[in-house]
Amino acid sequence: MIVLQGHAMEMVSELKKESSTKIVVCDMYDPMHLELLEQGKDDTDEKRALDLETVTRVLNTQLERGDFFLCASERQRHFWLGHLAALGRLTPTLYDNDPTTQSLLGIVPFGLSGKPPQRTGPAIKGVVPGVTDADKVVIWAGGVYSWFDRCR
Numbered sequence: 352m353i354v355l356q357g358h359a360m361e362m363v364s365e366l367k368k369e370s371s372t373k374i375v376v377c378d379m380y381d382p383m384h385l386e387l388l389e390q391g392k393d394d395t396d397e398k399r400a401l402d403l404e405t406v407t408r409v410l411n412t413q414l415e416r417g418d419f420f421l422c423a424s425e426r427q428r429h430f431w432l433g434h435l436a437a438l439g440r441l442t443p444t445l446y447d448n449d450p451t452t453q454s455l456l457g458i459v460p461f462g463l464s465g466k467p468p469q470r471t472g473p474a475i476k477g478v479v480p481g482v483t484d485a486d487k488v489v490i491w492a493g494g495v496y497s498w499f500d501r502c503r
Contacts, residue, residue: 354378354421360413367416377417379431380461384410414438419454423461431456 353366356378360366366375384407391399414420414435422428432452435441445455476484 352376355413356381357383358409360416361409367412369416374418375416376419376421377413378421378459379410379413380421380423380427380459382410382427382430410434411438414440420456421459422456424458428456428458 352374354376355366360375360377365371366373384403387399387402387406391402394402414431415438420431420435422431432441435456440455441452445452449455475482475488476486482488
């Protein structure tokens with residue numbers, strides 16, 4: 352079994368083949384085509400259209416080949432079910448066997464709970480060597496992009 356996301360399938364073309372015996376799980380938490388619409392705002396319309404076409408093809412390849420898909424929320428699940436349906440992945444057989452479609456697309460939450468965190472004890476400060484109580488600790492599970500300033 353292989354779990355992948357982003358452009359990983361493009362880098363290992365063997366995974367694209369229907370003859371591959373690998374079970375492929377695609378993590379779709381990042382709708383890259385929507386991300387590109389914001390990220391490329393400073394590019395020409397022609398470049399943006401080409402980039403959007405390219406990344407949509409990458410996503411379509413994953414959605415056509417993958418055996419199972421992961422997303423980050425119920426809202427994303429609805430989005431990706433629509434995309435899967437448009438590509439013909441929601442078949443009468445699949446639906447008859449699993450009307451919930453949980454066998455095709457599952458949710459693995461990403462991010463923080465809506466409930467405020469509660470300190471239950473020391474975790475990093477004073478525990479990890481070299482990190483003192485006076486240090487600031489930032490945990491970031493992603494990249495830093497120039498377009499973050501536009502998303503308020």
